[in-house]
Amino acid sequence: MKAKGAFLPDIVAFCCAQSAYQAADTAGSMRITYPENIRVIRVPCAGRVDVLHILRAFEKGADGVLVLGCHEEACRHLSGNIRAKNRVQRVNTLLQEVGIDGKRVEMFTLAPNQGSRFARIANEVNERIKELGPSPVKSGA
Amino acid sequence: MIVAERKPLEDIREMIAGYKKILIVGCGTCVTICWAGGEKEVAVLSSQLRLASKKDGNELEILEATIERQCEKELVEALKDKVQQVEAVLSMGCGAGVQPIAEIFPDMPVYPALNTTFVGMPEGEGVWVETCRACGDCFLDKTGGICPIVRCAKGLLNGPCGGTNNGKCEIDSEKDCAWTLIYRRLEQQGRLDAMRKYYPPRNFQAVIRPGKVETLPA
Amino acid sequence: MDNGLKLGVFLCDCGGTLSKVTDFSAIKAKLQKLSDVTYVGISHDLCLKRAQQAMQKDIKDKGINRVVVAACSPELHENDFMNVVQSAGVNRHLLSMANIREQCFWAHPDKGKAAKKAMTQIGMAINRARFLEPVEQTQISVNKDVLVIGGGITGIQAAIELSNLNLKTTLVEKEATLGGKLNRFANLYPVQVSPEEVLATKLKQVAESQNIYVLTSAELIDVSGEVGNFSARIKRGNGEFVRNFGAIIFATGYTTQFSSQIYGLELSNNIITQSQLEEMLKSSSEVKQIPKSVCFVTDISDEHSRVSPLSALRNALGIKEKFRGEVCVLCQNLKVDGAGLEKLYRDCRNKGVLFIKFDNSPRISKQDGKIKIEVEDVLMSGEQVTLPCDLLVVEETSVPPLDSKVLGSTLYMGLDAQGFYQENNVHLYPTASNREGIFFAGNCHADLDLMQALTDASNVALSAYQLLAQGKIAVEAEKVMVDPNKCRFCLTCIRACPHHAIQEAKVNHEKMVAQIADLACQGCGICAVVCPAKAIKPKDWSDEQILAEFELLGEYV
The missing domain is CATH 3.30.70.20 (Alpha-Beta Plaits)
Incomplete structure (x- = not known):
């Protein structure tokens, strides 16, 4: 068994192409680093992220999932970010039912120029997931 | 439409405990429309069950299928190939959907994943309300198309109770008083006279249960 | 198993900079071993034409049918690469990108970790590429006519600009005459031209245009259809008719409203609103009793509105010019911005308008028919000042026209917290509604002064032109x-x-x-x-x- 310090969580970050994805680009452009184990998946709007996508990420061994969208009232598709927020809440409950800590899924909002915020979120979430340990579903966990 | 909601995962897991391969069957009609048992919810439940069994180290393989209507035997028969591969079937149809599956495949344990709640309609996004009690003796002609049997907490037939409160119900101040709605509707139609008529207590057994409707073949 | 997939992976090391931190040939070697990968190429500058031509040739020559580009962020050159793919005869949507620059080598200084992540990212892009689907480009022909709702200055300007761009425009106004607020304003300071002159010039342009069809006393009832082919139901008098348009511009403006609750005051013969004052200033007949001292109060009900402080300034100057007398403006911050407005403020001061700043709302009372205002002057360290005056002019808040809400919901358009039309995105698409082909101009969606409203009208006209001018719109079917x-x-x-x-x-x-x-x-x-x-x-x-x-x-x- 690996020591807890060596645990490198698998984190899937669904990023809205209008904001969070560009914020990740900004972080890179500013050479602000963040944990490399955050796997960014570009989506056209946070509203495209389905409850099923998140559940499947856990099935495939993710330890945590992030949904990153635009700030409230700044969604190009009006309600996409609000819908994403509600879905994250639903996944929290669905995971809790399964016996997986709902806190493993979080939603944040950011603007394209918030590179440092992106890095901060990535760092904080990485630390939180490390605290929680590997997902109980993960094979070999 | 028939409105249903999913049972808690814990209950569902208890039903299927011990099976290694199951089939989850969705229904493409009412329960799809009320977001309880369509293809999407089948996938969500199936993902949840896989996660839970993986977590507990149990082996569980899940097949998924969604058919047009579970309440039609011919349509249920199409599931034959898949049913033959599994040890149990989990139906995401209403109660009227679970039973034909159980009947067509009498050797197969069939379990309900939903609780069938009522006959109703959507009120807002993701919200459904009961609008018909399926009492078998429709009263709507007398009440301007608003059913007091289901929408009045007390099912009153002759005007509101003493608890009507500025158009709201005394049982739940969020809910409209059905008889206030009825009064307004009849007023709008110039049919307030209908309010004066007295209706004796109803026969609550208008339908002998289990209900059966027989018509001559067309 | 042959699934027909022929993946081509194009790596770019960004002018050699990324090669310095990782070994691209090692990445290439690994990728070449993957199933379905037909070709792996390394370029130094895929963003340049020469490299893109080579890429196009490679796609053609190797028979590649799915393209993976591992380079900078797709936000930068995705569209360029789509064009390359298309020019190579492959559907432009069969492209998948791995962002190995911004989101990998630039973000992770640890070379080993970055190299590993780059490989993961390319793997993700390859996996995605396996499921890409072609999307065909087609063109849909559109109706080039534009409907402008609201015949105020914004609507008029939009119609004129559209007609100059050779688009036929129908201008619908619910009142009997065009002009809206311009018919009521006494002056347009800081613009030196009078509202009558501005309106006359614009109306002449409207009348002379072959492309503008004016419908007064008419209202929009409902709209069906989509961008390019809207059907609008318009009511005029007792009749109703349907016309087809390619785009719709809302320029329905605002109305004003006085809130007696906030002021704790009722309007009377010597407490009047800005609009009543405008009427008085505009009226050509003799004013019976010339007010010797006039006070304006602004910034109480809505400090963020542009309309209220601006009318206070305009009318303060108007009074000075028409009646002379004492004029005092009580304000908090008098936030005005826009071209010429600082000058307008100075003109007011030069003409002797007195400005008193307050933090606590002034107390207003009536004494012997006169008005008494008590206020703590911030600039005099809160010293109590008492001002008697003949006429008190109170501000009004701007509110959406009554029918905005109904139209908003019948047309599925969003409203903001105040009930004005909500733009799709204030920053990125400031005149677009949430629906394609429906635009907002002027004060129906934003708090603008005259010049800004005119600019808004031009923007919207250009947006509509851009959309419709070709008579057809390229669309991804x-x-x-x-x-x-x-x-x-x-x-x-x-x-x-x-x-x-x-x-x-x-x-x-x-x-x-x-x-x-x-x-x-x-x-x-x-x-x-x-x-x-x-x-x-x-x-x-x-x-x-x-x-x-x-x-x-x-x-x-």
Whole structure:
């Protein structure tokens, strides 16, 4: 068994192409680093992220999932970010039912120029997931 | 439409405990429309069950299928190939959907994943309300198309109770008083006279249960 | 197993800079071993034409049918690469990108970790590429006529600009005459031209234009159809008729309202609103009693409005010029911005208008028919000042016209907290509504002064021109697609679509299903998620593509 310090969580970050994805680009452009184990998946709007996508990420061994969208009232598709927020809440409950800590899924909002915020979120979430340990579903966990 | 909601995962897991391969069957009609048992919810439940069994180290393989209507035997028969591969079937149809599956495949344990709640309609996004009690003796002609049997907490037939409160119900101040709605509707139609008529207590057994409707073949 | 996939991976080391931190030939060697990968190339400058020509040739020569580019962020050059793919004879949507610059080598200084992540990212892009689907480009012909709702100065200006761009425009005004607020303003300071002159010039242009059709005393009732082919139901007198348009511009302006609650005051003969004062200033007949001292109060009910402090300044100067006398403006911050407004403020001061700043709202009372105002002057360290005056002019808040709400909901347009029309995105698309082909101009969606409203009108005219001028719009056919066999017609997507792009349609003239209007769809994918039957697929962002990015992972790392 690996020591807890060596645990490198698998984190899937669904990023809205209008904001969070560009914020990740900004972080890179500013050479602000963040944990490399955050796997960014570009989506056209946070509203495209389905409850099923998140559940499947856990099935495939993710330890945590992030949904990153635009700030409230700044969604190009009006309600996409609000819908994403509600879905994250639903996944929290669905995971809790399964016996997986709902806190493993979080939603944040950011603007394209918030590179440092992106890095901060990535760092904080990485630390939180490390605290929680590997997902109980993960094979070999 | 028939409105249903999913049972808690814990209950569902208890039903299927011990099976290694199951089939989850969705229904493409009412329960799809009320977001309880369509293809999407089948996938969500199936993902949840896989996660839970993986977590507990149990082996569980899940097949998924969604058919047009579970309440039609011919349509249920199409599931034959898949049913033959599994040890149990989990139906995401209403109660009227679970039973034909159980009947067509009498050797197969069939379990309900939903609780069938009522006959109703959507009120807002993701919200459904009961609008018909399926009492078998429709009263709507007398009440301007608003059913007091289901929408009045007390099912009153002759005007509101003493608890009507500025158009709201005394049982739940969020809910409209059905008889206030009825009064307004009849007023709008110039049919307030209908309010004066007295209706004796109803026969609550208008339908002998289990209900059966027989018509001559067309 | 031959699945027909021929993947071509194009790596770019960004002018050699990325090669310094990682070994591209090692990446290439690893990628070449992967199944279905037909070709792996390394370039130094894929963003340049020369390299793109080479890329195009490689795609053609090697028979590549799925293209993976590992380079900078797709936000930068995705469209360029799509063009390259298209010019190589492959559908432009069969491209998948790995962002190995911004989101890898630039973000992770640890070379080993970055190299590993780059490999993962390319693997993700390759997996996604396996599920890409072609989307065909087509063109839809559109009606080039534009409907402008609201015959105020913004609507008039939009109509004139559209007609100059040779688009036929119908200008609908609910009042009997055009001009809106301009008919009521006494002056347009800081603009030196009078409202009558401005209006006369504009109306002359309208009258002389062959392209503008004016409908006064008319109202828009309902709109059906989509961008390029809207049908508008218009009511005029007792009659109703339907006309077709390609785009609709809302320039319905604002109305004003005095809130006696906030002031604790009722209007009377010597307490009047800005609009009543305008009437007085505009009236050519002699004013019976010339007010010797006039006070304006602003910044009480709405400190953020541009309309209220601006009218205080304009009218303070107007009074000075027409009646002379004492004029005092009580304000908090008097926030005005815009060209010429600082000068307007100075003109007021030079003409002797007194400005008193307050933090606590002034107390206003009536004494012997005169008005007494007590206020603590901030600039005099809060010293109590008492001002008697003959006439008190109170501010009004700007509110949306009464019918905005109804029109907003019949046309599925969003309203902001005050009830004005809500733009799609204040920063990125400041005149676009949530629906394609419907635009907002002027004060119906933003708090603007005259010059800004005119600029807004020009912007909107250009947007409409850009959309319609060709008479046809390029569109990606069925980029989001409803499977009619799976659709249960539950209306969920129709209700959820933020752009009102989904409507009912009949398949084979029989079964009702949801259908997405390609022109109106903005590709957010919300419908695909809310569909309880999983009947909707956004071809560029399908479930398979999204899931492939993490589901097939592991083998590349």
